[in-house]
Amino acid sequence: MSGFDFVATRFDAALGWGRKFSLFHYPFITACCGMEYMSTACAHFDIDRFGAGLTRFSPRQADLLMVVGTVTHKLAPVLRTVYDQMLAPKWVIAFGACTVSGGIYRNYAVVQGIDKIIPVDVYIPGCPPRPETVLDGLLKLQDKIQHQGQDWRWARKA
Amino acid sequence: MDPRTRLERQARPASLLLNMGPSHPAMHGTMRIMLELDAERILNAECEIGYLHRGFEKTCENKTWFNLLIYTDRLNYVSPLINNLGYAMTMEKMLGLAVPERAQLIRVLMSELSRVSDHLTCLAAMAMENGAFTVFLYMMKAREFLWDVIEQTAGARMTTSYIRIGGVRADLRPGWREALAAAVRGTRAVLKDVSGLLDRNSIFIGRTRGIGAISREDALSYGWTGPCLRSTGIAYDVRKAHPYLVYDRLAFDVPVGEHGDNYDRYSVRMREMEQSLRLLEQTAALVPEAAPLPAGPVLEPDEAIRASRRRRASGRIRLSPNLEGSEKERQPGLMTPDRPVGVPPKEDAYTTMEGLISHFLFFMNGKGIRPPKGDVYFSVEGGNGEVGFYIVSDGSDRPYRLHLRAPCFHAVAALEQLIRGRLIADVIPTFGSLNMIGGEIDR
Amino acid sequence: MGPESLIGEIRARLGPAVEGVADSFGDPVLVLRAADVRPALAVLRQPPFDYAVLLDLTCVDYAAGEGRFELVYHLFSLSRNVRLRLKASVPAGDPAVASLAGLWKNAEWLEREVFDMFGVRFEGHPYPRRLLTYEGFEGHPLRKSYPWRLEQPRLPLRDRD
Numbered sequence: 001m002s003g004f005d006f007v008a009t010r011f012d013a014a015l016g017w018g019r020k021f022s023l024f025h026y027p028f029i030t031a032c033c034g035m036e037y038m039s040t041a042c043a044h045f046d047i048d049r050f051g052a053g054l055t056r057f058s059p060r061q062a063d064l065l066m067v068v069g070t071v072t073h074k075l076a077p078v079l080r081t082v083y084d085q086m087l088a089p090k091w092v093i094a095f096g097a098c099t100v101s102g103g104i105y106r107n108y109a110v111v112q113g114i115d116k117i118i119p120v121d122v123y124i125p126g127c128p129p130r131p132e133t134v135l136d137g138l139l140k141l142q143d144k145i146q147h148q149g150q151d152w153r154w155a156r157k158a
Numbered sequence: 159m160d161p162r163t164r165l166e167r168q169a170r171p172a173s174l175l176l177n178m179g180p181s182h183p184a185m186h187g188t189m190r191i192m193l194e195l196d197a198e199r200i201l202n203a204e205c206e207i208g209y210l211h212r213g214f215e216k217t218c219e220n221k222t223w224f225n226l227l228i229y230t231d232r233l234n235y236v237s238p239l240i241n242n243l244g245y246a247m248t249m250e251k252m253l254g255l256a257v258p259e260r261a262q263l264i265r266v267l268m269s270e271l272s273r274v275s276d277h278l279t280c281l282a283a284m285a286m287e288n289g290a291f292t293v294f295l296y297m298m299k300a301r302e303f304l305w306d307v308i309e310q311t312a313g314a315r316m317t318t319s320y321i322r323i324g325g326v327r328a329d330l331r332p333g334w335r336e337a338l339a340a341a342v343r344g345t346r347a348v349l350k351d352v353s354g355l356l357d358r359n360s361i362f363i364g365r366t367r368g369i370g371a372i373s374r375e376d377a378l379s380y381g382w383t384g385p386c387l388r389s390t391g392i393a394y395d396v397r398k399a400h401p402y403l404v405y406d407r408l409a410f411d412v413p414v415g416e417h418g419d420n421y422d423r424y425s426v427r428m429r430e431m432e433q434s435l436r437l438l439e440q441t442a443a444l445v446p447e448a449a450p451l452p453a454g455p456v457l458e459p460d461e462a463i464r465a466s467r468r469r470r471a472s473g474r475i476r477l478s479p480n481l482e483g484s485e486k487e488r489q490p491g492l493m494t495p496d497r498p499v500g501v502p503p504k505e506d507a508y509t510t511m512e513g514l515i516s517h518f519l520f521f522m523n524g525k526g527i528r529p530p531k532g533d534v535y536f537s538v539e540g541g542n543g544e545v546g547f548y549i550v551s552d553g554s555d556r557p558y559r560l561h562l563r564a565p566c567f568h569a570v571a572a573l574e575q576l577i578r579g580r581l582i583a584d585v586i587p588t589f590g591s592l593n594m595i596g597g598e599i600d601r
Numbered sequence: 602m603g604p605e606s607l608i609g610e611i612r613a614r615l616g617p618a619v620e621g622v623a624d625s626f627g628d629p630v631l632v633l634r635a636a637d638v639r640p641a642l643a644v645l646r647q648p649p650f651d652y653a654v655l656l657d658l659t660c661v662d663y664a665a666g667e668g669r670f671e672l673v674y675h676l677f678s679l680s681r682n683v684r685l686r687l688k689a690s691v692p693a694g695d696p697a698v699a700s701l702a703g704l705w706k707n708a709e710w711l712e713r714e715v716f717d718m719f720g721v722r723f724e725g726h727p728y729p730r731r732l733l734t735y736e737g738f739e740g741h742p743l744r745k746s747y748p749w750r751l752e753q754p755r756l757p758l759r760d761r762d
Contacts, residue, residue, distance in 0.1 A: 028181055029186065029187075030187070030188050030209070030210055030596060031187075031210055031212075031232070031235065031596055031597055032232050032235035032316065032317065032597060034186070034187075034235075035235055035236060035279065035316055036315070036316065038279070038282075038298055039298065039301070039302065039305075039315075042294070042295055042298035042299070043295050043298065043299055044298070044299060044302045057183035069210075069596075070210060070212055072209060072210060072211055072212060073735070073752060073753060073754050073755055074208055074209050074211065074734065074735045074755070075180065075188060075209045075210070076754065076755055076756050077755055077756055078180050078181055078188075078209070079181075080756055082181055104228065104229070104232075105212045105213065105217065106750060107212070107213035107216055107217050107749055107750055108213055108216065108742050108747070108748070108749065108750060108751050108752055108753070109211050109212055109213040109734075109742070109752075110212055110213065111754070111758075112752075115759065116758040116759055117756060117758070117759065118759075119759075127317060128316060128317065130315065161736055163730075164728050164730075207732065207733065208731075208732055208733035208734060208735070211733040211734065213742065213749075215718075215743060216742055216743055216747075216749055217749070219749075220749050251626055251627075252626060376706065378653045378654050378679065379653070379705050379706040379707070380705075380706045380707045381654055381655055381656060381657075381705065381707040392679065394679060399682050400682075532625050532626060533625055533630075533661075533673075534625060534626045534628070535628060535657075535675060535684070535686060544656070546656065546657060546675070548657065548659060548673065548675070550661055558661070559659075559661045559662070561657070561659040561673075563656060563657040563675070567707075567710065568707045568710075571706070571707045571709070571710040572706070572707075575706075600733055601733075
């Protein structure tokens with residue numbers, strides 16, 4: 001391994017560590033799961049313990065898009081726009097059965113899983129998922145961020 | 159058809175068109191408000207809903223009477239148990255069922271727990287959007303207290319499907335009295351704190367008092383019910399006007415407002431929570447202690463299933479009272495004896511041939527619950543007002559048509575009028591106080 | 602005034618607009634002639650009947666068997682504390698009925714919903730536009746002829762990765 005590779009790997013790890021504990025999330029709340037999102041975000045379960053407590057209500061300031069609740073075909077272009085507005089690096093959590101697969105709503109109105117519209121990193125099952133499940137999903141995402149190749153286009157461009 | 163909206167067609171060339179939502183921090187749920195502005199003044203507004211239209215009514219037409227219960231949970235997802243209740247009672251009216259007293263009392267408990275959590279969520283969101291984040295955290299804490307009681311009994315926090323046609327699914331769990339008393343105590347303390355934070359808070363009053371006001375005539379003309387209607391001074395409450403369950407035997411007041419503005423809607427909801435807590439205490443005192451289960455040897459479920467392969471199992475099988483079902487000794491107090499409208503006891507289904515057959519017969523296509531032909535309307539008092547179900551049956555195993563009368567549909571229909579002529583900032587508290595719930599309004 | 606006499610009085614007042622009276626699980630139901638829906642409801646809204654609240658408006662699709670759509674109105678009178686259900690049938694070929702806009706303020710949205718879901722035209726409606734589905738949606742989802750699972754995406758859908 002060359003010296004540069006070694007430095008780059010360590011830099012990747014450091015960057016991943018930094019990124020995974022400073023997730024600014026944008027909750028795209030549409031439906032029932034929003035109630036459990038509120039519970040998770042509030043004092044009882046306290047998502048802030050895991051470094052994802054800062055809710056940003058503008059997609060331009062967020063790294064993590066949490067799609068919370070059913071996405072219908074009427075709403076699909078909106079979700080796509082919100083996703084496109086986010087800056088890289090960005091991650092997506094599909095929160096709840098409806099976003100994972102359409103859930104119990106297999107009919108004319110509902111998108112059968114948001115991965116038909118945008119790419120998804122972590123799927124959290126449950127209808128709605130309990131807050132513990134959400135926290136587990138968040139930890140899985142943090143693990144993924146830590147171990148993935150980090151994007152540092154900003155450094156290469158210079 | 160002209161693809162432009164009415165607002166776009168009618169707008170003056172000089173005015174600014176602004177779009178709020180469907181994904182906007184204050185549009186909890188998804189709704190789009192289009193505004194025609196002169197600086198900050200709203201000249202005209204138009205609302206667009208339907209972003210959470212999940213095809214509830216169409217789906218129900220394709221599900222059996224028993225199976226569609228889970229979809230009713232997800233209508234007004236802030237108080238799912240009241241929706242269960244509305245559907246179950248509509249079906250009971252159609253089938254002519256009488257529900258045991260104990261089940262009725264449990265239903266009242268669950269309705270009132272849901273009502274408090276509904277109002278808590280509405281006011282929490284409304285307060286947060288006006289900058290009172292502390293109130294949000296406090297109220298979410300109180301909601302957790304109540305959901306803990308629901309979870310102990312029903313086995314799930316929100317979408318419980320606990321109230322079934324003909325009764326309830328399981329008995330209250332041992333120790334529920336203490337849990338409920340603690341939850342009521344905790345919620346009272348939170349309400350007191352919130353009152354102290356908001357009631358005379360000049361920022362909150364400045365954003366709510368006199369804003370979003372509606373006259374009684376207009377409120378009726380828009381079909382308002384529930385806390386929104388009561389804020390205008392009309393004391394219409396389905397629990398008083400058309401009593402159901404045991405509400406006619408319970409003492410509670412119907413709080414009303416005066417001006418029909420945002421502050422009155424806040425204050426009516428706060429006082430209604432007090433009344434609901436009062437109802438919870440009264441009802442808890444009325445629920446008799448459960449009779450002890452018969453003595454004798456108790457088999458664990460897997461033990462009983464093993465034994466039943468060789469011979470008919472004897473003795474009682476231990477079942478968790480909440481998660482897997484309810485012991486069949488408990489069923490007489492919880493389910494109507496009239497006709498098999500509930501799932502047959504799990505003990506029998508797993509250990510006897512007759513039980514298994516009745517279980518299959520209940521769930522098979524074309525079998526199960528079969529109401530007579532006809533149409534029926536029944537309503538209960540939900541968190542937002544009159545939750546009505548209109549059901550048409552053609553005598554088959556699934557509904558011909560099922561329609562929900564969503565209370566917040568009518569409330570939100572008035573939003574355009576409420577914000578016209580006001581400032582942009584007034585949209586937020588007005589929208590918050592109407593408690594728009596996506597699952598209910600869009601179905 | 603008891604429920605029977607109230608129904609009798611309404612029949613007497615509305616005359617031939619009422620085609621029949623029924624009882625459905627204890628609730629009174631009036632069947633109206635479709636052409637008379639608006640004038641009849643305008644009468645019921647005023648005293649002495651005083652049905653000030655339009656509780657609900659929906660539709661049932663009987664197109665396959667009987668070739669008709671049935672509109673179902675629920676009224677509520679606060680002063681008498683009674684509800685009333687009214688029904689009117691329109692032919693499935695060209696379903697149309699007079700709009701209630703102007704009588705009740707929530708009628709506008711309720712009728713937009715029924716138009717969206719069933720394709721019933723409301724004559725005189727100030728803003729006939731879909732309410733729950735979107736521009737470009739073809740057909741009316743709550744009609745029995747609309748397939749339950751026929752999706753009409755607005756975006757090209759991705760393959761799952």
